Amino acid sequence: MIDPTKFTCADARPLVSAYLDDELTADRASPLRQHLMECAECRTATQSHKAQRQWFQTTPPVEVPAGFASRVARRAFQGDLGEAPFQAAEDDRVLAPVLPFVLRMTAAAALLLLVISGALRSVEIPTGGELRADDAATMTLEAALERLERLDREESALSEVRSR
């Protein structure tokens, strides 16, 4: 048993983490608890330690099939609009047009993410001159939107040909 009167802050601090995890045996926890009652500094340290932990507490993971995100992104980038493999049943006919829209938005969002991460990367690199993050982001964004528009035009031209 540790003598509580000789228990110092230096003794207390290393135990705080284990104490919060309920991992201390009673004979180690009790002098710490007593010290915390008497020492405002260690009490504050323990409180902030506890608060910090709540920030990083993980929520239970959501189960997503392996490779789901990369599969969706890859198909979206390949221009898959979900039309071909979608076999609409009688009742699903109303919902069928929604899926291509969702996939199209996914492709647009993925493209935007790429553009934004590209822009962020260019901000992180020291250029020596002044940072022109806004300009860079706007330019690439416009380029991306232009590209999307061009894809749209090509596609509508294609479907016009098809419908003839």
Ligand SMILES: [Zn+2]
């Ligand atoms: Zn203390």
